[in-house]
Amino acid sequence: MSTGTGGGFQDPPAEVLAEAAAAFGLLATPARLHIVWALAQGESDVTGLAERVGGTLPSVSQHLTKLKLAGLVRSRREGRRQVYLVDDPDVVTVVRLMVGQLAERASHPAQEPVRLRELGA
Secondary structure, eight states: OOOOOSTBOOOOOOHHHHHHHHHHHHTSSSSHHHHHHHHHHEEEEEEHHHHHHOOOOOHHHHHHHHHHTSSEEEEEEEETTTEEEEOHHHHHHHHHHHHHHOOOOOOOOOOOOOOGGGGGG
């Protein structure tokens, strides 16, 4: 690994960068990001998620399948329902930080925006 110029941090291996890019790529659609945001607040079944994010059952189900295959969410059976939850607490942290920060900026548009760097990210 080589040392980057940004404060002495070492560059991550290419495999780690590829994995991170794939995870961010999955979250790059508003629908999937909304689903992960909703699941970060608590577990839900497909019907509840579809109502919350304003999607159809088939489309939310497809998004959940992709998120599940990537290891970002998991499911468990609860009676006849399949209940989904975020499988990676670090993903919850990243999503809450990014969406929360952008929501804060949107609620105070006249103020100088707070940069993520200032939050210790």
